[in-house]
Amino acid sequence: MSLNLELIQQTWEKVKPHGKEWGPRFYNNMWTKYPEVRTQFFPESKPEIQGPRLFSSLNFMIKNASDIETLKQYCFNMGDRHKKYHCAREHFKVVGETFITTMAQFLGDDFTPEIKEQFVLLYDVVAEMTIKGLEADTSSSSN
Numbered sequence: 001m002s003l004n005l006e007l008i009q010q011t012w013e014k015v016k017p018h019g020k021e022w023g024p025r026f027y028n029n030m031w032t033k034y035p036e037v038r039t040q041f042f043p044e045s046k047p048e049i050q051g052p053r054l055f056s057s058l059n060f061m062i063k064n065a066s067d068i069e070t071l072k073q074y075c076f077n078m079g080d081r082h083k084k085y086h087c088a089r090e091h092f093k094v095v096g097e098t099f100i101t102t103m104a105q106f107l108g109d110d111f112t113p114e115i116k117e118q119f120v121l122l123y124d125v126v127a128e129m130t131i132k133g134l135e136a137d138t139s140s141s142s143n
Helices: 005-033 035-041 047-063 068-085 091-110 113-135
Strands: none
Touching: 005 035, 005 047, 005 091, 005 113, 047 068, 068 113, 091 113
16 A cells, blocks of 8 residues: 555644644653653653654654655654664654554544554654664764
8 A cells, every 4th residue: 555645644634733732642652551661762851842842743744745855854864863862673663553552542533444554654654764864874983
């Protein structure tokens, strides 16, 4: 199945009014199910601070999903920034599961199997682009 960006963007419009609650709920969901993630990566972070950052990133990625070069660069840079948190490829499964869980909570009955499949596909694409930045050697040898 291919990405239906129109459906993804229309669905996201239903989530956007809940932006202030979405991000904190995501982190609370993740940290409840995977407490080791919080202690390993975000020991000092608060959902009300981290949440808006995440929501803003999601909003940007979904808005720009049809501009593949912009999306690739954004995701690559995000992956590069997440090196400081010691993220690894396997952590993206946790984030993906939590993303889908949180989407389902906010959309309720509107989170149909088709919409779920579309957001899983989108997440997989974004995750792979982000992992490229995470795993790339972007350190500078000049000092």
